[in-house]
Amino acid sequence: MDARETEVGTAAEFGRYRLRGRQSEVATLRNHLAALSRGMGATVLIQGSPGIGKTRMLTEARHMAEETGLRVMCGGGDPDGQTIPFGALLGALHSGPDRILPADAVQAAPATSAKRYWLLQELHEHLERAALTAPLVIIIDDLQWCDEGTFLALRTLPQRLSMHPILWILAARTGPLTPDVRATISALSLPGGHLLTLGPLSGKAVAAMTGDLLAATPDFGILQLAQRAEGRPLLLNELINGVLDEGAVTITDGVARLAQRSLPLRFHASIQHRLEQVSPPARKAAQIASVLGRTVSIDQLAELTGEPAVTLLEPLEELLSADLLTESDGTLVFSHDLIREAIQAALPATLRKALRRQAVDLRLDHGVPVAQIAADLAETAEPGDDTAIALLRQAARDLAATAPSAAVEMSRRAIELSALDPLRQAGFIAEALPLFSRTGRAGEAVALAESALRRPLPVDVEAGIRLGLTLVANQNSFTEAVRQGRAGVALPGLPPRIRAQLMAMLAFNLALVDAEEIAEAESLLPAALAAADQAADQASRATLLSVGSIIADHRLDIRRALDLADQAVAALRDVRHTDVLWMPGVWKTVLLSRLGRVEEALEEAADGVRKAQHQGQANLLRLWGRVRCRVYLDAGRLCDARAEAEAVLAMSDELGPGDFDDITARYVLGRVALHTGDPRELARGREFADAIMRVEAGQIRRAGAWLAAQVAADGGDHTRAMELTAEAARSYHRPTSSLSCPADPADEPVLVRMALRAGDRARATLVTEFAEIRHHNNPGIPIYAATALHARALVDGDADLLVRAVERYREIPRPLVLAGALEDTGTIPNLDAALRLYEQSEAEHDAARVRDRLKGMGERRSRAVSGRPTEGWDSLTASELQIVRLVAGGATNKQVADQLFLSPHTVSTHLWHAFTKLGISSRVELTRLVLEHDSATAYGPAERT
Secondary structure: OOHHHHHHHHHHHHOOOOOOOOHHHHHHHHHHHHHHHOOOOEEEEEEEOOOOOHHHHHHHHHHHHHHHOOEEEEEEOOOOOOOOOOHHHHHHHOOOOOOOOOOOOOOOOOOOHHHHHHHHHHHHHHHHHHHHHOOEEEEEEOHHHOOHHHHHHHHHHHHHOOOOOEEEEEEEEOOOOOHHHHHHHHHHOOOOEEEEEOOOOOHHHHHHHHHHHHOOEEOHHHHHHHHOOOOOHHHHHHHHHHHHHOOOEEEEOOEEEEOOOOOOOOHHHHHHHHHHOOOHHHHHHHHHHHHHOOEEOHHHHHHHHOOOHHHHHHHHHHHHHOOOEEEEOOEEEEOOHHHHHHHHHOOOHHHHHHHHHHHHHHHHHOOOOHHHHHHHHHHHOOOOOHHHHHHHHHHHHHHOOOOHHHHHHHHHHHHHHOOOOHHHHHHHHHHHHHHHHHOOOHHHHHHHHHHHHOOOOOHHHHHHHHHHHHHHHOOOOHHHHHHHHHHHHOOOOOOHHHHHHHHHHHHHHHOOOOHHHHHHHHHHHHHHHHHHHHOOOHHHHHHHHHHHHHHHHHOOOHHHHHHHHHHHHHHOOOOOHHHOOOOHHHHHHHHHHHOOOHHHHHHHHHHHHHHHHHHOOHHHHHHHHHHHHHHHHHOOOHHHHHHHHHHHHHHHHHHOOOOHHHHHHHHHHHHHHHHHOOHHHHHHHHHHHHHHOOOOOHHHHHHHHHHHHHHHHHOOOHHHHHHHHHHHHHHOOOOOOOOOOOOOHHHHHHHHHHHHHOOOHHHHHHHHHHHHHHHHHOOOOHHHHHHHHHHHHHHHOOHHHHHHHHHHHOOOOOHHHHHHHHHHHOOHHHHHHHHHHHHHOOOHHHHHHHHHHHHHOOOOOOHHHOOOOOOOHHHOOHHHHHHHHHHHOOOOHHHHHHHHOOOHHHHHHHHHHHHHHHOOOOHHHHHHHHHHHHHHHHOOHHHHO
């Protein structure tokens, strides 16, 4: 080969060629980088088939960003690192000389779901701080091989940080993808996301790239060959390497020509051909290395091959020269994952499986955490392999918090492998039920449990399965939870603690179904409390005291309900949060809010948030967010209620489905939409109400029916509204009447109003009589007195009673309830007062109704008279204004959350609303706007001129 031919080989070997055929994609990236320099972030997802040039595009993006002087962080997914929590993202943020994260930051894998949540908040804060200093580019390759933590981060952080100058550039394969990958790609496609799909290179681009690889002008024969690469850069590179390796190219006067036609036709064939060109020891090393993983450990390779490490140096040098391996950061890796896959695929299946299992054992011997090799272990283990089963169960426990989907796969595989021992398998199923439930696989959990229950089981095993099924069903069906609880309690010889837990959960679920089950819960309570005391189980006792409080509320004895709620909260004082069956503080807060004691309720919720933040309990943070959004609704703080509800839903992607938390949040959003008139949210509320109406019984169905009834009444369909309230009545009856009243006493006059408009005076009278009985049983409680007066005034058409009801409502901090009573009076002064209250709460739909009514009376009222504008600085709520000022002062979301006792998601939601009202999209703009506003406020017009 002459000197010119030597240059050709070097060019092809190291792939030093220009990016060809991607001008429009490069222009898009360049525009995003330019916008980033101006403070505008974005998310770009590059997709394409394997070998289409995604990694090359990311390299080009990196070079462009570095040339612009931007900070760049790079990382990528690893098929062998999918169980390392946040591994891909942390790898990127730890990369480069100007690290975003300190060297010792967030190194340890989070051990619980709460720690995973807080780690995500920590990453959010580090990125936020970095972006406040200078724009940032984050590049992550091979999205399809990222870990669950990174998927979680990519589903949330780009959107939550979209107000900051951060450009996310990600690459993923097309084709069959896991649910996690599909969900992440879907989230990245939300507003602010941009998709670049790489197709095959054009013929012109293929010709140019071929010339680059050959460092010569290709002739017609070579161009015909190049077309067989189907426009895939990687395959084209392999084809050109193939002809060069075969000596099938000659160059004369700068023109490259084919000397022979025997050419590799497919990528795998090309790889195998290159393997055939190296020595047998090098070929064996490559085959075994392909089983070990993407990164090649010389020590482990030596143990698997049975050769001393020094003997492998020469074979590995051959593989480097053949461009099958490359050196990166002092380690050996395959040049491309497709190369590794092709080499591994050529091995006989039995040999591949044997080598993989041998590699698993070897890595375990070297101290590699079992979670990191669990996938290979799951695929190579055989039924009855006790060691593998034990390791898979350990992996499932280790991964449950950080990679729950992977943990489920490990647990499922351990269950499958233990099929030869049904009793042992049943124990594993009982152990796995909570995990399956938390990851949205409740149906599969139930199927596994039912399969185990088909055979006789030891009492403790069956009891564990029954308790697990009760807890699973408790999130979806009170009726099913009751059925499982009854079956568990009926088992003879139960261990004391599990008996107490089963009885506590049975009583709890009974209390939430209907009147007959409430009576059963009441009769069960003494024996259940005795069981809890016998087992010294305070968690069960607290749950049972809460059940007693729920029953007392149902029996209209509100003072006893409050006393038992206080006792339940006290009973949990020294109980670890991981042992808690139910949170009585939540029930107490709801009860206070219903009674109109919203300030006390908000203090209870704030205390709950403080404790959740201090203890790092993310699930409790969401739970208290659920409670607080409902209290805000009661307090007429609609913007705060909406922000808190949206934050609860946002947390569900990071913590898993919230079930009751999500249901309450959606219910609150529906109620807020009824007041504000937001058509999109109202449509979502209608869909949500229809969905939960399909729940078979209990307070969840009741809430859905009540929301649906209000939506129907708002649309003028009063007959349908009454049908829906009757539907709720069939599933949950109050004592002293045959109807179901809303859970909130302030909603009872609304129900009376609906019944009268539907011509159902009998129903209106029954609701009124119930309100009066409750007031009689609980004298001295303002909201009970006010609602009883209000309901009777509507039924009898008594204006004097209505005035008295208004006066009682003034004692209660529930402005929307007061506004409703003022509106019912129909007098112009009271309608004006109602209008002011509605506008102060931003209940625009209600306000518009009152304006129309005043207009019909010859009184025109403009929205601008007393209401808050819909945009601009003066449109910000008190909460939004407080957060905006802190953020403009340089505080991160987490710092604001800690200072105001909010979740970071609540802060983020308030900021989104504020940004929308202010018409801005970045914190740079926000800081400028705050400075301008404060300057204009500090100096009058004369001074400014």
